[in-house]
Amino acid sequence: xxxxxxxxxxxxxxxxxxxxxxxxxxxxxxxxxxxxxxxxxxxxxxxxxxxxxxxxxxxxxxxxxxxxxxxxxxxxxxxxxxxxxxxxxxxxxxxxxxxxxxxxxxxxxxx
Numbered sequence: 625x626x627x628x629x630x631x632x633x634x635x636x637x638x639x640x641x642x643x644x645x646x647x648x649x650x651x652x653x654x655x656x657x658x659x660x661x662x663x664x665x666x667x668x669x670x671x672x673x674x675x676x677x678x679x680x681x682x683x684x685x686x687x688x689x690x691x692x693x694x695x696x697x698x699x700x701x702x703x704x705x706x707x708x709x710x711x712x713x714x715x716x717x718x719x720x721x722x723x724x725x726x727x728x729x730x731x732x733x734x735x
Contacts, residue, residue, distance in 0.1 A: 683699055684696050712728075
């Protein structure tokens with residue numbers, strides 16, 4: 625492999641480039657890694673379900689043309705979320721880019 629000028633040698637990256645043999649230990653550990661990944665996913669699932677069911681939704685609006693603007697609101701609850709989205713769409717169609725929305729609190733600009 626040719627040396628690229630200006631870059632220091634990196635033994636870890638070179639080991640992957642050489643097609644190093646993983647060995648039997650790595651093959652034995654693969655099922656344990658998959659099991660750990662599955663358990664981590666299952667542990668986070670109840671929190672994700674509770675968040676989706678009970679926390680008020682975030683409502684985000686972003687402008688794609690011109691300078692990017694990203695704005696975020698928090699709806700009062702899940703029941704008013706669709707109405708807040710409709711109100712936001714109506715305001716933007718009118719050209720009103722104010723932050724005041726009924727049943728929602730403006731959280732700020734940016735991501």
